[in-house]
Amino acid sequence: MKAQTSEIAFQSSQMNGMNVHILPTAKFKTTTIVTMIEQALSEEHVTKTALLANVMKRASARFPETKLLRAHLDFLYGAIFDVDVMKKGERQILQIYMEVPNEKYLSKEDALLEQAIQFVGDMLVRPYVQNNAFAEKYVTQEKEALRKRIESLIDDKMKYANQRVTEEMCKGEPFSLLVQGRVQDLPAITGQELYRYFQEITTTNPINMFVVGDVEPQTVADAIRTHIPLARKAAGELQLGGATKQVAEEKEVVDRLDVNQAKLNIGCRTQVTYKDDDYPALLLYNGILGGFPHSKLFVNVREKESLAYYAVSRLESHKGIMMIMSGIDVGKYKRAVEIIKEQLEQMRAGNISEEELTQTRATLSNQFRELLDSARGMIDFTYNGVISGRKRKLDELLAGIEQAGIEDIKRVANKVAIDTIYLLRDKKGEA
């Protein structure tokens, strides 16, 4: 029994200067409202955007105390609320996430949907401001919280290695920035400056709002018009860093920390991004190489040689980067690099079995179909289309995955080049 692919059919329109996308579906017991404010990744803005996300969620004009604000969310049947930043290629996205139960499942009647939209409006239009500035108390506390968060990156050695290789690989490109910003920028940011920045991005930067749930689109639209009256200017074009860059020479970087397991990360440039015709072939390339338990990296690094517990490759599709990641015994470093390079070579030569291709098509298609069961998944898929400027339908992408063949994958493989080999290792032994 094959699940039918139903399209991810958001109804899109302009409301109060924002792009609003509504998807009515009876599948979920909650309503999800996600607002994305887009900013160009840059040294100038990165820390401010991250700090702003933290400060915004502390208070609003209606709930000037954090405790009151959180109590209100609890009262809305434990509404899930967060403001955070994420990196998509050369963009930094400030995201306001809100999710409330659908009234249908509650014994008491409550206008939860409207209250949720009102709450999002509080964030965007009615922040807690004193003398034209965000409250000093929250700015100070959140600077400290953000500093700790940046410094805690080192706790997770996998993430740490990933950020370090990105920094080394993309030196001079905005993409090298950590999305939470830089500690050295924090002292100079004031409540006043942050509020001015808030006004700027809520007025001129592109805003996309997504609503998914068992909702009446008209009710949602009315509530947005009423509760989120943004005074928008025409959204300007963001000045983004370039996505692709040719590799001049292969770099090797070694860091040392007190670790038991060494992390080997190999950053590659693929020269293919989300908007390109070769994107489905890139997905297959990555899938065959290291996306799944049947992939070349897993089979050769883990199963054949027992060198690692994990050996995978992951794409950053807006930037066109592929990251190969593995946790190894440091003594096996050279052997691991050798095997990984062999796999890249196999891909270039098109040494891909019919079975590898069929398995990867099937598992990739499955991954994309699974998005249909998650509000978050459908929103991300659609938003990737919005920001890349190439709005693929799900069926179109699935067809692309079915149609791309060995020749297409080979073509992609021959564009992929290793940029930086990074090793995070212990402090013992020789360099």
Add this chain to the structure above:
Amino acid sequence: MQTTVFEQVNETVYHETLDNGLQVFLVPKQGFSKTYAVFTTRYGSIDSHFKTRSGEEINVPDGIAHFLEHKMFEKKDRDVMHEFSKNGASCNAFTSFNRTAYLFSCTDKLDDNLNLLLDYVQEPYFTDASVEKEKGIIGQEITMYDDNPDWKVYMNLLKAMYQKYPINIEIAGTIETISHITKEYLYQCYETFYHPANMLLLVVGSFEPEAIMKLIRENQTKKEFPPAPQITRVFPEEPAAPAQEKIEAFLTVGLPKCMIGIKEKETGLTKEALLRRDLTTKLVLDIAFGTSSAIYERLYESELITDSFDFDYSSEQDYAYTIIGGDTPDPDRLVATIKAEIAQLKQKGISQEEFERAKRKKIGHFLRSLNSVEFIANQFTSFKFNGNDLFSVVPTLESITREEAETRLQEHFLEEQMAVSIVRSASPQE
């Protein structure tokens, strides 16, 4: 096939116990694309001392349940993961303290995938060579966990709380303990714990229940099983008091990590009583330490905690504990402050308003988690193993009173039951 309708959450559960003793539960989800199936045995890392089929009492090496889970994927003539991949399914498995679960999710070819799942878990194939090879892979998995400060602070807290009960042992074992694992041990464990009568199969998602039940029935009827063994597990008697007050460890971290554990004195609860205590304790924890609580506000504003601060209560028949903590610049002050705050809260008690709010929040969060077939799949089984129904969480929550919460606050949050675990950097300059 029995049918149970849970009206309030709009879910229906189909159930049948097969002739070989296997319990099957089906939860169809309207409108969903994917299906998720989990095949679970009541066998985890704590079951390392038991009687074999022949009645011999044995101790097996720590980490063997997890090792066995890894080895189930390898067969004489095929690789299970590749078979699932061909059908587009993604498969996985995990081992916890008291269960081992094998699972897949798919949007296509459910029949094939279900047969595959049932067949590979019911067909052990271990060789000396493949057991040796796996030691390298699991060795790297263990080393990865050794570098993970969140895991370290959690495991050390269990060690601080539990003197003898084997949840104080690493699920994957250590490189030393797994070096003693042999294929003979694996077969002994398999034969003891993988009989269908000790297992539960759950399927959640997009399918016709009658057809799927028929497929499962037919798959099982074709196979022969010996009579279900009487499983005798041997556990040491665990004293009520924690093992030690504090454990400290050193790893490279941005900020120290600190967790406080509260070990439950009373064990042995089952079914409704266990669920009720579990939910009530979680409500009390949320009232005390949730993001809208006065305590949270004070801790956050004094910069003693970060947004990594969290808390949870875990409960099983034989053990139950609360964990509170996160990253902090000053572990000792955090511990002292939390202890003082708890003492104050016990004096002050819980107000009706706080209680109602926490209840609403819990109900909302539970409804939200029912959007996820993964959540249902993973939680349903552990509820069943404890004799409970996942879908009766909402009515149970609704029936809990403020007075019960108050009693729980007084009886659970005892200073003499507390233990602390800290992980910090060896030298802060690094």
